[in-house]
Amino acid sequence: MDPFESIKATFFQECDELLTDMESGLLAMEAGDDDSETINAVFRAVHSVKGGAGAFGLDELIRFAHIFETVLDEMRSDRLHLTDEVAKVLLRASDVLADHVAAARSGGSVDEGRTLGMIADLQGLIDQERAAELGLDGDGSDDGADEDFGFVPIVLSLDEPAADAPEVDVAALMAAATAPAGAPPQATTAAPAWLVTFRPKAEMYAKANETGLVLRELARLGDVEVVVDTAAVPPLDQLSAEQAYLSWTIRLRGEATESDVREVFEFVEDDCELIICRDGEPEAASAETPTVDDPESDAPASAVEAAAAAPLDLEALLARVQGEPAPEAAPPPAAMPQPVPEPAQAAPKADPANMDVAGLIALAEQASLDHVQAAAPPAKTEPKPDPKADARAERTAAAAGATAATPTIRVDLDRVDRLINAVGELVIQQAMLSQRVFESGLARSSDVALGLEDLELLTREIQDSVMAIRAQPVKSVFQRMPRLVREVADMVGKKVRLVMDGENTEVDKTVIERLSDPITHMLRNAIDHGLETPEEREAGGKAIEGTVRLAALHRGGRIVIEVQDDGRGINRPRVRGIAVAKGLIAEDAVLSDDEIDNLIFLPGFSTADVVSDISGRGVGMDVVKRSIQALGGRISITSEPSKGSKFSMSLPLTLAVLDGMVVSAAEQTLVAPLSNIVESLTPRAEDVHLVGGRDAVIRIRDTFVPLIDVGMALGFRDEPLPPASGVAVLVESEGGGKAALLVEAIQGQRQVVIKSLEANYQHIHGVAAATILGDGRVALILDVDALVTTSRRKAPRIEKRMAV
C-alpha cells in the first residue's frame, strides 16, 4: 500500500477509537459527570481527531472539530458549565463529528445543513461576546480553523501512543515537512511576531550554507522584514574573503511556532549566533505560547491548553511552571514552555515512552530554573537541534498519559483463531494424557505425575489467557446505540433516555459482530412502537421522557441481551386481531398471553398503523428472530400493558469456557451450566407427585416445580427413572422458571470448553453445545432453558408454526 494511504488508514482507525472514547466521555457527562478529567478526555479525543485531520488536509473535518473543541475548552476552563442541555448538544455534535470522519474516510461529503445547524448550536452555548472573542461568530470561525493549520499537523505524532510503529514517526515528519509550506502566510496585524537575530559565523559559509536560502525558508513561515546589519564589515583593505561579517535581524509575522523557526536554522545552528525571541509587542507577547492552539485565547486558557494532552499531574506542573513568571511578563517568560524540551533533549534520547511522571517533574523543575535564560537559549550540546521543541514536550506528556491507558496491539483475527484452536486441543490432549498416566498405574507422587500437574496448571493458564484475547466486552456494540437512539427519537418526536447496563459483559468476537443488527432493530422497535408519544405519556401519568434499557448479561452459559421499554406494552387484542386478519392464526384459536405476544415474531406481521421510516414494514421482528436463530439464539418477549415490554435475546457464547456440573443420565455424561443451577438434592419418593396423572412435580420446601427426567427428555431412555434413585438438580431458566432436572448422579464440577454442534452438524433442541471431557469423549451441554420450556409447554403448536 502507498505509505501515505496506510498512515491515513491508521489515522482513521484511531479516529474510531477516539470517537468511541469521546462518546463514552460525553455519555458520562450527560449522566452528570463534570469531572475535569472526563471533560479533558473528551477534549483530547476531539483535539486528536482535529490534529490528525490537519495532517491530511481534511478541511471540513478540521473546521468542525475546531469549533467543537473550542466549546469543550470553554468547559475545561469553567466558563461553560455542564447542564443537561449542553451535554445533549455536545452529544449531537459528536454525531456530526463522526459523520465528518466517515465522510473524510469514504471521500463523501457531509450534510452541510446539519453541520451548519450544529455549529450554530455549539455557538449558542457560548455567549455572544465570548464567541466573538474566540472567533467563533460567523465567518470568524473560518479564521479560527485556519489559524490552527500551522499547528495541528504536528499534533498527530504527539497523540500517537508512544509504543507506535515507526510509520507514525514518518507521519509526523511528513506532517512537519508539509506544514510550513501548506500554511498560508498570514499578514494580519494582530499576528504575533518573532524577532530573529542571525549572525552566521565563517564556519557556516565554509560548510556551503547560505544565508539567502535560510532567509527564503524563513519567509515561507510568514511575512518577514529582514534588516541586514553591516556594522561589522571592516574597511575593504581589512576584509577577509573567508570571514563572516554580516548579521541579520528578521522580524517574522505569522503563525509559526518557535520550533518552526528553529527548524529553518536546523542545519546552521551550530555555526551561527542565533537569538529567537518574541517581538516586543505586548499583546502578542502575552497571547502566545508555543504549545497553544488558539493564539487568541488569553493567558490562563493557554496554560490549560498547553497541557492539553497531559494528565492532571502534568497539567498542574505546567501550570506551576507557567505561574512562576509575572503575569504581564514580556518576551522571555512568554517563551517559557520552550525550556522544557531543552532538558528533555539532553536526557538520553528522551524516549517519551520511558518517561515517567517523576522524570517530568524533574524536567519541569529544571525548566523553571532555566527559563531565565530562555531569551538567549543555551548553546546546543547536540548537533541536531530539536525540530519540534514544543512537540517534544507535548509528546512526552502524551506518553505519560498513555501509561494510564493500557497499550494495545492489533492482531489479525485469523491468527488468534488458530491459536485458540490449538490451545483447545492442547487442553484436551493434556487432560487425556493425565488420565492415561493415572490409568497406567503410576503413583500420584511420581515425577511424571507431578510434572503433569504442573503442565495442567500451565495449560489452564494458557487457555484462560487465550480465551480472554478473543472475548470482548459488548461495549463496542453498545456504544453505537446512544446515537441510534437519539436519531430515532428525533425522527419520531419522542423523548427517550437510554440506560445501558452490563457493557463489560464479555462475549466472543464473532458474536459481537453479529449482535449489532438485532440490537439496532429491537431498539428501533422499542422507540417506534413501544414508547408512547410525550403527550400520551403525560396523559398516562408517566414521565415525558421514555426509558429504554439495554442490558447485557451472562446467563446459563449464554449471553442475554435485553431491550426493555417503559412504554405501552403489547396491545394483545390488537395483535390477535391482526394475526387473525392476516390469516396467521385461526379465529377461534385459544392462545395464552405469552403466545399472543410471540405472534409479533411471525413473518409479515406488523402492528404499526403507519409504515414509518424506522420500522413497521412487517419484516422487523421476524427478521430479528431469524437472524438470532441462525446464531443459535432465542428471542422472547414479555409485556405488560401500559408498563412496557421486554425483549430478551440469548445467544451462545461460542468459544467461551463454561462452568458446568457434570452429571450422568441414561448412561450418558452431560454437562449442566453451573449458572443455571440453584441447588441439588436427593428427592424423596413422597415429595414427587404427578399432576393430572402424568406430569411429575417435586416439592422443594414449599414450592412445587416440574421434575424433568433428563434421560427421557432427551430421548435416551423410554422408562422414567424412579425419582428416589436419582439426584434432582434445581435449575432456573432464563425466563425465571424453575424446574428440577432428574439425573442419575452428579460427577462433579468442571470448567469445559464449549464446542459448537452447529459447526459440523446442526442445532439440537435441548442441547446447547458439546464439550470434550478429560477422557477425550464428547459430552453434551444441556440447554436448560429449552428443557424447562418444553416441559412447561407441552403443546408447542404456536412455536411450530412460527418456525418457518
Added chain:
Amino acid sequence: MTDTMTDTVTPGVAQRRELIAFRIGDQEFCVDIMSVREIRGWAPATPLPRTPSFVKGVINLRGAVLPIIDLGARLGLTTSEPTARHVIMVVHIGERTIGLLVDAVSDIINMSDDLVQPTPDVASDQVKTFVKGLFALEGRMVSLIALDRVLPETEAEAA
C-alpha cells in the same frame, strides 16, 4: 439429476480422478478421494438426542466435535452395531466435516469420469438420492456416493 452430477458425469470430458472404495455389507461404494480427510478406527460415539437413527452420535476428532453418520443405515441397508473393525472416514462436505461409518475401506481406484454410468431407474428412491452413478470395476459394481445428501436436512424446528 443435479448439478453436481453433471459436472462429474459429463460425457466427453474424460477427467481422471481417484476414488476411495469402501464396503458396507456386501456392497461396494466410493467417494472422491479429495473429500476424504482421514480414515480412523471406530471409537464409541456420544449419542445425540432427537436425531435420526443413522446419526450415531458425535466423537472428538482432535478437539472438533464430529458427527458420525452410519452410511449403511443412511442408504437404507441393513446395519449392525459398530465394532472395532469398523472404520470412520472423515470427509468434508461443504463447510462441514463429518465421519462416515463404513465396514471397511477396500481400495483406491483411479478411473476416468466417462466410465461412470447414471444410476439406472430400477434403483429405489433412497438409493437414487445418495448414489450419483455406478461403474464396473473388475466385474464388481461400485456406486459413487453423493456426499452432499448424506447429512440430514436442516430441520426447521432445529432453531
